[in-house]
Amino acid sequence: MTALALQLELLTTHYNYYAVMLLLGIGLYTLVESPNLLKKVIGMNIFQTGIFLFFVTLAYRTGGNPPIVTDGGGPYVSPLPHVLILTAIVVGVSLTAVALALIVRIYSEYGTLDEERLEELYYD
């Protein structure tokens, strides 16, 4: 099998992992490139959801039901990654809230959210 055919076959069985890669890339790009501090926080959130998608995909099994255990139900998807991601979502919101509070404070002190402008103002 050629390398290209192998890649195509991987795409049909591992598509979510490729979506994870793209989301991590887009999040990182926004985090690094956007001059606006608020958009950097959005980029961080996209990066986070990429990782969530990785975990929830690992928990999935074909034909699985949600892990609500009843007699004769099943097979079930794994509950543990779901729990970890629930915790991570809430922690992510707390992180965003603190970051946004810092941004509001930075704006009230310096009057701008532009990264380069802030640097100039800081060193003046």
Added chain:
Amino acid sequence: MSLSLIEGSLLVFVIVCAIGTALLKNTLAAVIAFAAYSLGISIIWLVLQAPDVGLTEAAVGAGIMTILFLIALANTVNRDTDRLFESIRWRTVAFVAAFVLVIGATVPSLPAIGDPTAPVVGGEVTQYYLSNAYKETQVKNAVTAVLAAYRGFDTLGEAVVVFSAGVVALSVLRREVFT
């Protein structure tokens, strides 16, 4: 499992929304695109049989997070922009592409999606929770059982994080109450 039509279109939708969020110059537009992104991803959780995560993401990710961004935006500035999209900086794209390729190199060693013998799904821990959760905690939803009983200290730590975030936000804003 092979890619179903609904999941394929959802994945395309979230990736388009994410690219839109990254490139829209106007901050309010980016926040709205991010809300659409969160909603799309919460439906993906439902498709992946994770209703608890889907509900939390819809309420917290698409709901509370958007409100937080809008409050922050109302307290700062949203400049009128001359152009709809930001220009793409290729140097950063090259850096991100290198990162993505390194991550992508690990994909072939991961188990196929939905493989019942994969370590996470077929592993001992998952099987223990699924067969003992109801007997030991009297909760039918295994996610709740693990969250509140088996990993209760983890959830306590989460509550501590939320509390500290509230305290930090108040002290950073130099206020005594949220109004």
